[in-house]
Amino acid sequence: MFSLHKTQGGVHPPQCKDLREYACTSITPPKRVRIPLNMHIGGPCKPVVNPGDHVYVGTLIGDGSGLYAPVHASISGTVVSTDTEQLPTGATAPVVEIESDGKMENDPSLTVPTYSSKEEFIDCVRASGAVGLGGAAFPTWFKMRAPQGKKFNYLVINGMECEPYITSDYRQMMEHAERVVDGVHRIATALEIPSAVIGIEDNKPEAIEKLSAVVEEKGFGDKLQVLSIPTKYPAGGEKVLIHATTGLDVPAGGLPVDVGCLVVNVTTASRIEQYFRYGMPLVTKTLTLGGDCITNPGNYRVPIGMSVRDIIDAAGGLAKEPKKIIMGGPMMGRTLTSIDCPIIKANNAILCLDDEAILPEETPCIRCGRCVRVCPLGLMPYALDSASRSHDVVALDELAVMNCMECGSCAYTCPAHRRITASIREGKGFYRSEVARLTQPAKEA
Amino acid sequence: MNLINEASPHFHGKDSTQKIMGLVCLSLVPTVIAATVLYGLGAPLLVMVCIATALVCEHLCCIAMHRESTAGDMSCVVTAMLFAFTLPANCPFWVAVLGTAFAVVVVKMLFGGIGCNIFNPAVAARVFVMVALPSALSAYPDVLGKPLDAITGATPLAMASAGNMPYSYLDLLLGNHAGALGETCIITLLIGYVFLLIMRIVDGWATLPFIGTVAIVSLFAGQDVVYQLLSGGLAMGAFFMATDYTTTPMTPTGKIIFGVGCGLITGLIRFFASSPEGVAFSILFMNMFVPLIDRITRPVPAGGVKNALI
Ligand code: SF4
Ligand code: SF4
Numbered sequence: 001m002f003s004l005h006k007t008q009g010g011v012h013p014p015q016c017k018d019l020r021e022y023a024c025t026s027i028t029p030p031k032r033v034r035i036p037l038n039m040h041i042g043g044p045c046k047p048v049v050n051p052g053d054h055v056y057v058g059t060l061i062g063d064g065s066g067l068y069a070p071v072h073a074s075i076s077g078t079v080v081s082t083d084t085e086q087l088p089t090g091a092t093a094p095v096v097e098i099e100s101d102g103k104m105e106n107d108p109s110l111t112v113p114t115y116s117s118k119e120e121f122i123d124c125v126r127a128s129g130a131v132g133l134g135g136a137a138f139p140t141w142f143k144m145r146a147p148q149g150k151k152f153n154y155l156v157i158n159g160m161e162c163e164p165y166i167t168s169d170y171r172q173m174m175e176h177a178e179r180v181v182d183g184v185h186r187i188a189t190a191l192e193i194p195s196a197v198i199g200i201e202d203n204k205p206e207a208i209e210k211l212s213a214v215v216e217e218k219g220f221g222d223k224l225q226v227l228s229i230p231t232k233y234p235a236g237g238e239k240v241l242i243h244a245t246t247g248l249d250v251p252a253g254g255l256p257v258d259v260g261c262l263v264v265n266v267t268t269a270s271r272i273e274q275y276f277r278y279g280m281p282l283v284t285k286t287l288t289l290g291g292d293c294i295t296n297p298g299n300y301r302v303p304i305g306m307s308v309r310d311i312i313d314a315a316g317g318l319a320k321e322p323k324k325i326i327m328g329g330p331m332m333g334r335t336l337t338s339i340d341c342p343i344i345k346a347n348n349a350i351l352c353l354d355d356e357a358i359l360p361e362e363t364p365c366i367r368c369g370r371c372v373r374v375c376p377l378g379l380m381p382y383a384l385d386s387a388s389r390s391h392d393v394v395a396l397d398e399l400a401v402m403n404c405m406e407c408g409s410c411a412y413t414c415p416a417h418r419r420i421t422a423s424i425r426e427g428k429g430f431y432r433s434e435v436a437r438l439t440q441p442a443k444e445a
Numbered sequence: 446m447n448l449i450n451e452a453s454p455h456f457h458g459k460d461s462t463q464k465i466m467g468l469v470c471l472s473l474v475p476t477v478i479a480a481t482v483l484y485g486l487g488a489p490l491l492v493m494v495c496i497a498t499a500l501v502c503e504h505l506c507c508i509a510m511h512r513e514s515t516a517g518d519m520s521c522v523v524t525a526m527l528f529a530f531t532l533p534a535n536c537p538f539w540v541a542v543l544g545t546a547f548a549v550v551v552v553k554m555l556f557g558g559i560g561c562n563i564f565n566p567a568v569a570a571r572v573f574v575m576v577a578l579p580s581a582l583s584a585y586p587d588v589l590g591k592p593l594d595a596i597t598g599a600t601p602l603a604m605a606s607a608g609n610m611p612y613s614y615l616d617l618l619l620g621n622h623a624g625a626l627g628e629t630c631i632i633t634l635l636i637g638y639v640f641l642l643i644m645r646i647v648d649g650w651a652t653l654p655f656i657g658t659v660a661i662v663s664l665f666a667g668q669d670v671v672y673q674l675l676s677g678g679l680a681m682g683a684f685f686m687a688t689d690y691t692t693t694p695m696t697p698t699g700k701i702i703f704g705v706g707c708g709l710i711t712g713l714i715r716f717f718a719s720s721p722e723g724v725a726f727s728i729l730f731m732n733m734f735v736p737l738i739d740r741i742t743r744p745v746p747a748g749g750v751k752n753a754l755i
Contacts, residue, residue: 008747013456164456239747253751323449330455337450357455363518364560366462369695378746380695393754399743400750408454415460416560422452435753 002154002197002225005247007240009376010232011409013331015203016164016290022298024171024286027314029075031100033305035061036085038093039344040131041138042067047082047094054078056107058280061096069131069139069345074283074303077101088341089334095342098305110279121190128275129282129345134158134169134236134265135328137346140272144191146257153260155188155196156245157269159211160229160236162201163329166349168286171299172267173200173207180266181214183273184224187264196224197245198266203231233331234407238263240376252403267348285343289315293322293352308339308350322352330357331408363416371410371420377403381410385420388427393434401431462559466519468644472637473526473685479620479630483588484534488626492529494538498545499525506554520559524548527567527685530627531678531725532574533585540581544574564732565692568682568725575725587623600624601676602715602722610672617675628678638684647688650700651707655683658708659715666716679711682724692732699735699742706731 038044045062049055055073062071077100084094113124126141146152159180161169173180180198188196200208205228212226229235229244239250241263248259256263271282285304289311290297296316308325312318326333327347343350371381380399387395404424411421480488499521507514515521525545532541548570556562575582585600601612601622612622620630627634641647656674663673673679687693687707694703707727714723 011458013458243747249748251751252746252748254748321446323447324451324455325448326453326455328453330453332453333455334453335448335450335455337448339446339448353455357449359451359455359457360461363462364515364558366465366520366560366690367695368465368690372695372744377748378744380743382695397752397754398750400746400752402751403746403748406453412454412456413458413460415458415462415465417457417461419452421454425452438754 001195002227002245005244007244009374011374011412013164020167020170024299024301026301030306030310033098034342035096035305036093037062037071040069044093045071049079051079051081056105058107058110070129072281072283074305075100076103076105112279130272131345133268135346150257152193152262155193156261156263157184157198157266159198159200159266162233162236163331165290166288166329168288168348169267172270176270177210177214179273180270183269185220198226199229199241199245201231202228237405288349291352292354293318293320295319305342307342324353324357326351360417362418365416370413374409374413381420384424388423396431401427462518466523469523472640475633475636476627479633480626483620484626485589488534491541494541495525495529495545496522498542499549502546502549521549524566528570531571531625534626535586544570547573560691565686565689568728572725585623628681631680634680634684650697651687651704652683654701654704655687655708658705659711662712677722678724686728694735694738696742699738702738703731
């Protein structure tokens with residue numbers, strides 16, 4: 001069914017996946033959690049609980065409308081506040097703070113969901129609170145609704161985990177292989193998608209073997225395929241993975257559905273299956289706690305909303321003071337300025353790095369062309385870099401700045417250590433506002 | 446806790462401009478050794494003079510331009526070595542100093558420094574010296590140990606255009622004849638180029654079409670193809686000038702266009718103009734078209750472009 005298609009560009013950063021054999025362990029639940037209600041792409045949820053209310057694990061605490069994913073309590077206890085706050089990302093959103101009663105009781109009203117149609121299935125996925133757990137945080141239910149006139153031909157499951165350090169998806173596949181495969185099968189069946197593929201980088205042969213065996217065992221082979229894909233960053237980028245598995249290119253400004261693809265992260269699929277089996281929505285998150293500065297690095301299951309500080313402490317603390325803490329992987333993750341921020345749904349790693357995170361000084365571009373060679377989307381990063389810095393909106397337009405997925409390959413490979421990706425990110429913001437301004441009908445006229 | 450706050454990616458590769466330029470310098474060392482053997486100690490001395498001049502000039506320019514000095518990135522050393530290679534080993538020092546200063550100050554720094562120059566500094570300086578001080582470069586010394594009166598000063602190309610080909614292919618390969626100190630020994634130039642290929646610093650997208658086109662033009666002009674390929678500045682131009690990052694196109698297609706263009710012009714000048722050597726002019730000429738070539742050979746991004754403005 002699916003065969004491997006060659007993808008362009010890409011880089012080979014050090015993999016640093018030493019934590020792959022560390023089984024995922026649960027962490028002592030914290031005394032309090034602070035759950036922001038904007039853990040997804042789209043508008044923030046509104047709190048549906050009030051200070052003083054008692055909540056259980058799995059109780060709905062935030063709901064919304066439009067593009068959103070509901071939010072659930074991750075510990076049992078009492079709601080302390082639901083105030084709107086400024087978050088470390090800069091955005092403001094309501095934050096539900098819950099003080100633990102120490103019992104971790106599940107909400108007794110939770111039931112195993114049932115569905116009898118595609119629409120009901122999608123409603124259930126919405127109720128599960130699932131978002132893209134690979135880091136994108138896009139509400140999963142939303143992308144399962146194919147727009148009018150379009151349909152899904154392929155379900156592409158992203159088990160690539162191409163970022164260095166992170167091993168949480170790998171642990172998910174190793175420890176819950178059966179649940180992953182069932183989840184994929186369930187999504188494909190419920191949404192009437194004829195064929196599904198699980199793409200896994202070939203640096204995880206055990207996971208490939210394990211999932212293939214489960215697929216075989218369950219007799220899903222006619223519909224579901226496990227595909228080994230050469231290890232190369234960013235092979236797990238959505239567009240890159242679609243190309244590698246189907247040979248199709250998502251059109252500029254378009255969505256995977258435009259080429260008939262639904263892409264779901266492997267852990268997301270697994271957590272959706274968990275919801276359909278037990279009725280427990282997304283309230284915990286598995287993440288890789290890594291980097292030189294951590295005393296006991298490993299893969300940990302933590303309640304959503306637990307602060308980074310509590311997690312580090314519960315895992316045994318810091319061995320030395322980190323110079324940089326990254327939420328996510330080193331290629332696309334965001335640095336933290338304070339460790340008091342909460343873990344959200346899409347976080348899959350906390351890296352506490354020492355000197356290896358100190359980047360060399362930026363020097364002038366020598367036009368070596370390496371950035372062009374490694375860009376997985378065929379862009380001209382050096383030109384985008386200079387157009388972004390000089391605020392040349394016409395050049396940004398010509399060079400397709402909005403195609404860039406900010407994978408960081410160009411900046412990684414640049415011998416002049418230019419912060420290409422960072423400047424393109426700014427260029428995108430500038431471009432967006434300029435286009436809005438230029439295409440708006442003149443008001444004064 | 447004092448945490449660094451910056452944008453991703455948080456990993457960078459280990460290469461740097463300095464490292465790349467250092468490797469290019471290293472690749473030129475065998476040729477310096479060959480030049481010493483062929484033309485005596487004057488050759489390495491001249492190279493040293495050029496390097497020192499380039500470093501001083503670049504540093505002073507940076508001070509004058511109020512920017513951090515880029516002399517340490519070694520790129521001006523590459524320029525200096527390549528320029529020195531185009532000089533006769535007995536060239537007066539002041540000519541070498543003047544040429545290098547022209548390369549660094551006028552051709553490179555006035556255009557904005559590393560990465561911004563349009564013309565290859567070494568080639569431009571070579572042409573500048575040839576035009577401004579023709580008398581300083583009129584005679585090329587022959588290799589050591591040959592009686593001076595033999596065929597003094599005439600390079601194989603000059604003789605070939607006079608219909609006279611006294612050298613064997615082996616002589617040409619080894620550089621066993623009169624010529625610019627770093628251009629004659631094809632073997633060591635090739636070793637340097639292959640080294641850079643292996644280190645993945647350069648590629649053959651411009652080099653091979655350059656050489657190939659010269660071969661084809663020579664064939665049509667009824668010349669001895671091998672003789673043409675082994676003489677003059679072709680090897681150095683195709684190996685080291687047509688692979689310069691800043692002054693050649695970015696994409697493989699662009700590089701092929703550049704190489705073919707250089708080859709055509711070199712051939713035309715060699716066989717149909719009065720000058721026996723055309724490599725330098727051809728490279729300078731094609732340098733001018735690099736922005737244009739880059740524009741027309743821009744790859745189409747995966748998924749196409751969705752323009753909002755045009
Ligand atoms: S990799 Fe860096 S130095 Fe090379 S062309 Fe791109 S931006 Fe310029
Ligand atoms: S960050 Fe953007 S421009 Fe750079 S390699 Fe990735 S997609 Fe290409």
